[in-house]
Amino acid sequence: MSIRDWAAIRKALINGDSYNSEVLAHFSDLPINSQREAVKNLCLVQLNDSILIAQQRIRFFREEVQKTHLKPIIIGQPKIDLDADVKYHPEISVEFQQSLISVPRGEYPKNARISWRLMDETSESFTFTKMNAMAALVYQHFFQNRFTFKKGKIIGWYISLVDGLNLQLYCLDEVEAERVAKYVVQSIGKTWNDKIFKTTKPKRDNTIAPQQITVLGKQENAPTWRPNITVNAYKANITIWGANNEEFQLVGRLANGQFFAISRGN
Incomplete structure (x- = not known):
């Protein structure tokens, strides 16, 4: 994948009704304290994230926060x-x-x-x-x-x-x-x-x-x-x-x- 392609995908994950929006909506259900704020920030894809880091953030959100394997x-x-x-x-x-x-x-x-x-x-x-x-x-x-x-x-x-x-x-x-x-x-x-x-x-x-x-x-x-x-x-x-x-x-x-x-x- 080219750097330009990854930049476009990363922008889509961050903006609009996409991955980061889903993370923010998930954490909005409860009052935010310092610990939950830290966990939320670990899940959010950042502007300078590499593909590997973004994948790890998404996997952490799905498996450790949402616990999709327990659904x-x-x-x-x-x-x-x-x-x-x-x-x-x-x-x-x-x-x-x-x-x-x-x-x-x-x-x-x-x-x-x-x-x-x-x-x-x-x-x-x-x-x-x-x-x-x-x-x-x-x-x-x-x-x-x-x-x-x-x-x-x-x-x-x-x-x-x-x-x-x-x-x-x-x-x-x-x-x-x-x-x-x-x-x-x-x-x-x-x-x-x-x-x-x-x-x-x-x-x-x-x-x-x-x-x-x-x-x-x-x-x-x-x-x-x-x-x-x-x-x-x-x-x-x-x-x-x-x-x-x-x-x-x-x-x-x-x-x-x-x-x-x-x-x-x-």
Whole structure:
């Protein structure tokens, strides 16, 4: 690689919505102290870095800070294969994540997901103008004042297929489940129906400390069953049938931690 080529790549890693922006966004989730400031600076690619140094910074961020090798394995199906089998209305999903400061050492943050379908739209009728309107709505209700909820073992159900809702909410208690369900229903402009909402309360205890198990000769904590945690909205996407294998992001995050609705050309 020529010096000019590396300079262009290094500039792309440093500027714009690229690697350094991802590092800054990661560290914006927590208050910065002197130790975290030092770690952040170790991860950021600098203007005079060689290829080797930049690679080491990126590897350090991925493996030691993000701990990507500890991320859960998602067992599922590629979107392109699903689209070949099932035709569906556009689906909006808001993803939630546990605050990093509350994650025990050696574990990864727990997640949650709330989604609904646009029953009056199809892939053919949907446009970028409508996508921008959905991005503004999701930003207003879930990110302008960041929406959070307490997750736990209680399941709140609200199923109204005509409204595109099939909510299955894992919450701390019945009150929290109803609060979250009502908020979602009202945020997307639908009418709440008390007769639809119900809860399930499993007898299993979710406050017992995880047992130690042996996996491939190594001691590990057994997976925690539906722990009581708080999760925060951190991204939103829309999935459209037939759009190859692409999922469109509706809400983005700046390096300073602020969220914004993503707009796209018509």
